[in-house]
Each structure stands twice: as C-alpha cells, then as structure tokens.
C-alpha cells in the first residue's frame with residue numbers, strides 16, 4: 001500500500017483516475033440496471049483515450065461520472081487529483097455531446113463566449129478568445145451568424161470551440177461526430193487531432209466507430225455490456241499524434257490496429273453485438 | 280443517453296413565413312372586415328324582419344333597424360353628439376376617452392398579472408413541491424366566476440389603509456383584470472422555463488452555474504416562445520376582465536359602464552349602442568398590437584420557435 005502511494009507521488013497526477021467504480025441505476029418497481037461494474041481506468045495528461053463498445057455498455061455513463069453530471073454508486077474517481085465535483089467547479093474540463101447544444105438565440109461568437117461570460121471574463125477578453133477559437137475551428141467568417149444558419153458539421157465545430165474556450169486540460173466528448181456524414185466526420189477528426197495536438201489537452205472520447213477510435217487515440221478502451229465492464233485496453237501503435245493525417249487512413253499499421261480492435265470487440269461474443277460500426 | 284431529444288439542425292430554422300408579405304396580410308385583414316360588413320348588410324336586406332325562428336328558438340336575429348342598424352348608421356353616429364345636454368360631446372371623443380381609461384386600467388392589471396404569473400412559474404420551477412401544491416389552486420382559481428369575486432375584492436380593498444393611501448375602485452377593477460391575466464402567464468411560463476433540453480441544463484451544470492444564473496441565461500430566454508402566446512392571452516383576458524369588472528364594480532369612466540348606459544338608450548338610438556362596442560374592440564386591438572411589438576423586440580429569442 002505504502003509502496004503504491006509512493007510510486008503515485010512520483011508520477012505526474014493523472015488527468016482522470018477511475019478506481020473500482022460501479023454505477024447502478026435503481027428505479028421504483030423496476031429491476032436495477034448495473035451500467036458499470038468495477039471500472040479501473042487511468043488517463044494521463046495529454047493522452048487521447050477512446051471508449052468503444054456496443055450500445056448500452058455504459059460509455060456515456062462513464063463519461064458523465066467523470067464530468068460529475070452523475071455520481072458513482074461505488075469506487076473513487078478523481079480528475080487532476082481532485083474529486084469530480086471539485087474539478088467541475090474549477091472548470092478542469094470542457095465537454096461536447098453528440099448534439100451541439102448551442103443556444104439558438106445566441107450568435108456563434110456569443111455561444112463560444114458563454115462559459116467565459118458565466119465565469120466573469122470581461123467583454124474584451126471574451127471577444128479576443130472567441131476570435132482565436134473561431135479561427136482555430138475555421139469559422140472566422142461566421143462569428144455573427146446564428147446556429148440555425150450553420151450546417152450540422154459547422155455547429156459541431158462551434159460546440160468544440162466552446163468546449164475549448166477556457167483552455168481546459170481535459171476534454172470530454174460523447175460521440176461528437178455521431179450525427180455527421182462520413183466526409184465531414186473524417187475532416188473533423190483530422191481537425192481534432194490538430195487541435196488537441198496544439199492545446200495539449202487530454203481527451204476522453206466516446207465513439208461507435210472503430211476507425212475513428214484508432215485514428216484519434218493513443219489508447220482504445222474496449223467495453224462489454226451487461227454489466228458494463230472494460231474488456232481490454234489497447235495501445236495504438238502508430239506514428240505520433242502530430243503525424244496523424246489523411247495518409248494514415250491508407251496505412252498498413254492503421255488497418256492492423258483496426259483489426260485488433262474489431263477482434264477484441266467481437267472476440268468473446270462473435271454474434272449479437274449491436275451498435276458498433278465497422279466502417 | 281446520447282440519443283436524447285434529437286433536435287436536429289433542421290428543427291432550428293426560423294419558422295417559414297406562411298402568410299406572405301406585409302401588404303398581402305393587410306389586404307387579407309381588410310378583406311375580413313369587409314366580409315363581415317357585407318354579410319351583415321346582406322342579411323339585413325334579405326332576412327325576415329322577425330328573424331329566423333325554428334320552433335321557439337331564434338337562430339338568427341331580427342333585421343329591424345333596432346336590432347341591426349346599418350353599418351353606416353353606426354359609423355355615422357360616432358361623429359354626432361352624445362346627447363342634447365350641456366355635457367354633450369362627439370360620440371367618438373367620449374368613446375375614445377372611455378377606451379383610454381379602460382386601456383389604462385387593463386394595462387395595470389396586465390402588468391400585475393404578468394409579474395404574479397412569472398413569480399409563480401419561477402417558484403414552481405424551483406421547487407417541485409411548490410408545483411404540486413400551487414398548480415391545482417391556480418387552475419381552480421379560474422373556475423370562480425368574476426361576478427363572485429368582484430364584490431369581495433372591493434370590500435377587501437376598502438379595508439386597506441396605510442398612511443395617505445386609499446383604495447380606489449379602479450384598483451379593484453385592475454386586480455380583477457390581473458386575476459384573469461396571471462393564469463395563462465403562470466402556465467405558459469412554467470412550460471417555457473422547463474423547456475430547455477437536458478443537454479443544455481447539463482451544460483450549465485458543467486459550467487458550475489447556479490440556479491439563478493441558469494434561470495437568467497438559459498431558462499428565461501428559452502421560455503420566450505412559450506411566453507409570448509401566454510402574454511397575448513393575458514392581454515385579452517385583462518381587457519375582458521376590466522370591461523366586465525367595470526360593470527360589476529360600478530366604476531364610471533370606462534367602456535364597461537358606457538356599454539350599459541348606451542344600451543339603456545337603445546330603443547331611441549340603436550346605432551349609439553354599438554359605439555362603445557367598437558371602443559372595446561379597439562382596446563383589444565391596441566393590446567394585441569403591443570404584444571406583437573413585444574414579439575418583434577424579442578425576435579432573437581424566437582429562433583427555432585416551437586409551435587406553441
């Protein structure tokens with residue numbers, strides 16, 4: 001025990017440390033659902049980790065626990081050494097969901113500035129930051145547009161810019177490209193690799209797509225359902241994140257990694273896994 | 280969980296303009312008024328003088344000048360004197376003054392009703408228990424007939440006394456108007472305050488925004504599309520409430536009393552009866568116009584408006 005804590009002290013504080021976490025949903029007059037069962041996971045600072053697994057295996061639930069949008073039934077969970085609650089209050093993470101969740105009555109710039117505004121950044125500072133972020137996601141000309149004037153992919157980019165607004169050290173993303181077409185999706189993936197490379201943020205990324213997970217991640221966490229467990233964690237052996245570009249998708253090593261994840265996903269239960277795209 | 284309300288991009292586009300340009304809309308409005316006039320005069324010309332009676336039931340009114348004056352007589356009467364006495368003035372002036380008075384009282388009632396309705400909605404949004412405790416009473420309150428509460432309000436008001444303040448009859452009327460106005464506001468605002476998607480609420484939670492900040496920055500703006508129809512309804516209720524309460528409280532100076540007074544002279548001067556009714560309609564139109572203006576001012580918050 002003392003030995004373990006000594007090693008932990010030497011290491012850098014993990015971005016996310018999940019230890020023995022269970023999540024059981026109980027409802028009146030219904031059988032309780034074990035969404036997560038003894039989950040252990042560590043995400044290092046700057047590391048890109050994807051969660052993949054069939055529908056209902058608890059990926060979103062795990063992400064929501066990290067974000068302190070829900071609380072674990074058992075186990076401990078820390079974000080940069082703090083409790084999840086404290087980390088949320090301290091704005092340690094930025095979050096993006098499958099839907100962009102932009103406020104329709106705010107302009108694109110005002111949407112990106114929303115977290116800054118809520119935390120008392122002055123108007124000039126907000127303007128400057130939103131202009132930077134708009135340039136980063138390639139929407140410099142759309143600052144004064146309203147969300148309903150943008151395409152789905154553009155809205156999603158605004159949502160990502162908003163998640164980045166306070167330069168968080170951790171990004172939590174739940175299928176942020178799920179609603180996009182394949183082409184936009186690949187472009188967004190390339191942009192996300194570039195953005196996280198530039199900002200150095202750690203990312204926990206939920207996805208259904210094996211190629212997406214392989215393309216983006218340093219490690220892929222493969223989960224299995226009922227009860228939600230981590231089946232395996234796979235290190236992706238590819239050139240460093242900085243070199244991940246469109247050519248990688250044609251690369252031999254890329255396909256090898258895709259096959260390894262696929263085998264892991266299908267391995268123990270070859271039939272009946274739903275909700276995973278093999279694209 | 281990720282597949283929550285699928286508010287796709289398409290849902291957010293501003294409502295398509297169904298009613299065309301302003302010019303065509305004005306033309307349709309004028310056409311509607313003209314149609315009423317034509318039907319009125321047509322029926323008056325060809326309908327039986329005794330009205331259409333089936334069995335003992337009169338299904339269509341008599342067409343005599345007493346029951347149905349010509350439209351031009353009604354309009355013409357507006358520009359004649361109210362009577363022969365010393366205080367005589369053109370009818371249109373008397374009606375306008377009464378209409379302004381009624382409009383003022385109704386506006387006070389509307390404002391009070393809107394404030395109370397909003398406060399109740401915020402309270403119910405904040406505390407679940409408040410919703411289950413208060414909502415049934417709010418609904419029940421509207422089943423009490425106006426005639427029953429009018430004397431009560433006047434009696435209670437008369438007992439109020441602090442310092443130089445004395446309760447006046449018009450205040451009783453305004454209170455009754457607000458009693459009718461607060462109902463749609465509280466119901467509409469509650470729906471609106473609860474309308475943000477879970478994803479938005481969780482986003483604000485992730486920002487560590489408290490209830491108050493979330494109310495101001497998320498829930499209130501999101502409630503505007505629900506609130507505007509409620510405010511319109513409240514305005515109509517306030518006008519009707521004022522006119523009726525003027526009659527039951529016996530407040531002079533407004534349209535309500537004028538309708539009664541002129542109706543008593545109907546046998547000798549049937550066209551005059553209609554003047555204050557036009558006044559009441561004008562008050563309603565002005566009220567609706569103010570709300571429409573409010574809608575224009577708040578149009579930013581109506582992007583992606585939900586069909587209420």
Ligand SMILES: Nc1ncnc2c1ncn2[C@@H]1O[C@H](COP(=O)(O)OP(=O)(O)OP(=O)(O)O)[C@@H](O)[C@H]1O
Pocket residue numbers: 025026033034035053054055056057058059060061062228275280281282
């Ligand atoms: N609020 C809740 N109440 C009850 N059960 C829940 C709740 N949220 C999730 N669950 C259950 O927990 C399990 C995991 O759900 P979760 O949303 O985390 O799955 P997921 O892996 O994100 O699935 P998907 O890929 O379809 O998004 C499911 O069986 C679901 O029914």
Ligand SMILES: [Mg+2]
Pocket residue numbers: 059060061174280281282
């Ligand atoms: Mg999910």
